[in-house]
Amino acid sequence: MKINGNAVRPxxxxxxxxxLWRAVKIxxxxxxxxxxxxxxxLRGVRDGTKLNERFRSSETxxxxxxxxxxxxxxxxxxxxxxxxxxxTYEQITLSGELIGEEQIPFLQESMIVTVESHEDDxxxxxxxxxxxxxxxxxxAVVKGQTASSSYKPAVLENGVKTLVPPHIGTGTRIVxxxxxxxxxxxxxx
Numbered sequence: 636m637k638i639n640g641n642a643v644r645p646x647x648x649x650x651x652x653x654x655l656w657r658a659v660k661i662x663x664x665x666x667x668x669x670x671x672x673x674x675x676x677l678r679g680v681r682d683g684t685k686l687n688e689r690f691r692s693s694e695t696x697x698x699x700x701x702x703x704x705x706x707x708x709x710x711x712x713x714x715x716x717x718x719x720x721x722x723t724y725e726q727i728t729l730s731g732e733l734i735g736e737e738q739i740p741f742l743q744e745s746m747i748v749t750v751e752s753h754e755d756d757x758x759x760x761x762x763x764x765x766x767x768x769x770x771x772x773x774x775a776v777v778k779g780q781t782a783s784s785s786y787k788p789a790v791l792e793n794g795v796k797t798l799v800p801p802h803i804g805t806g807t808r809i810v811x812x813x814x815x816x817x818x819x820x821x822x823x824x
Contacts, residue, residue: 636698640690641673648680648751648758650697651688655680655753680758683732701751701758708746716742718750718760727757734760740793741766741813762813767822768792769808776801786818 643649647658656677665671670691677686690696706718706727714731716739727750731739741762742748749761772790786798791811799818803809808822 636700637695638698639692640694640696641671641692643673643675643690643696648699648701648753649677650699651677651686655699655758656686657759659685680753699753701753702755703749703751703761705747706750708742708744708748710744711742718748721747729757729760733757738762738813740795741811764813765810765819766813767808767810767824768795770799770803770805773799773803773805773807 641663643658643661645658645661649656649658657680658675659678660676662674663671664674670693672692673690675688675690677688678684679686705721707721709717709719709726711717712728715728716731716734717726717728719726729750734742738760743766746763746766748763750757751759751761768791770789771792774787774789776787785801787801788796789799789803790796791809795811795816797811797816797818799809803818803821808824810819810822811817812819
């Protein structure tokens with residue numbers, strides 16, 4: 636599917652120079668002279684190589700057609716992660732490199748994830764937007780900091796460090812954004 640060069644968004648997979656690339660960062664630039672363009676940082680889907688590319692609105696880019704299917708996460712064996720199709724009970728095993736180092740800590744047993752594949756070849760995993768985790772370490776609140784909206788460092792049960800509001804203590808379950816490990820809210824369970 637062809638799209639305008641300025642319609643590329645982060646997370647989108649495109650076909651460029653005969654390969655599949657995932658847009659990581661985008662920056663819209665409008666120089667004083669000449670037309671505006673989109674500066675896009677691309678990461679190779681298969682090998683992880685990086686490429687910086689400029690796309691003008693007059694250019695067209697081929698957006699890759701991806702098949703998305705829900706799978707249930709079962710277990711990890713070293714750097715290999717096993718998922719099961721809930722309809723056919725077929726299992727697939729993906730490498731940690733394919734899933735992404737920043738997403739692996741958020742995988743939880745029985746979690747439903749979306750596996751993206753291109754021509755029946757898995758190329759990535761999308762986690763749910765939010766997960767609920769327990770805070771295992773949190774700094775003590777310093778009096779007098781309640782006037783401003785200050786956050787304190789905390790460590791979650793999966794080892795990820797994040798910033799939480801002062802009222803969150805050790806043992807509290809919180810909802811965390813899987814994209815950037817940021818605090819969303821206190822868990823309602």
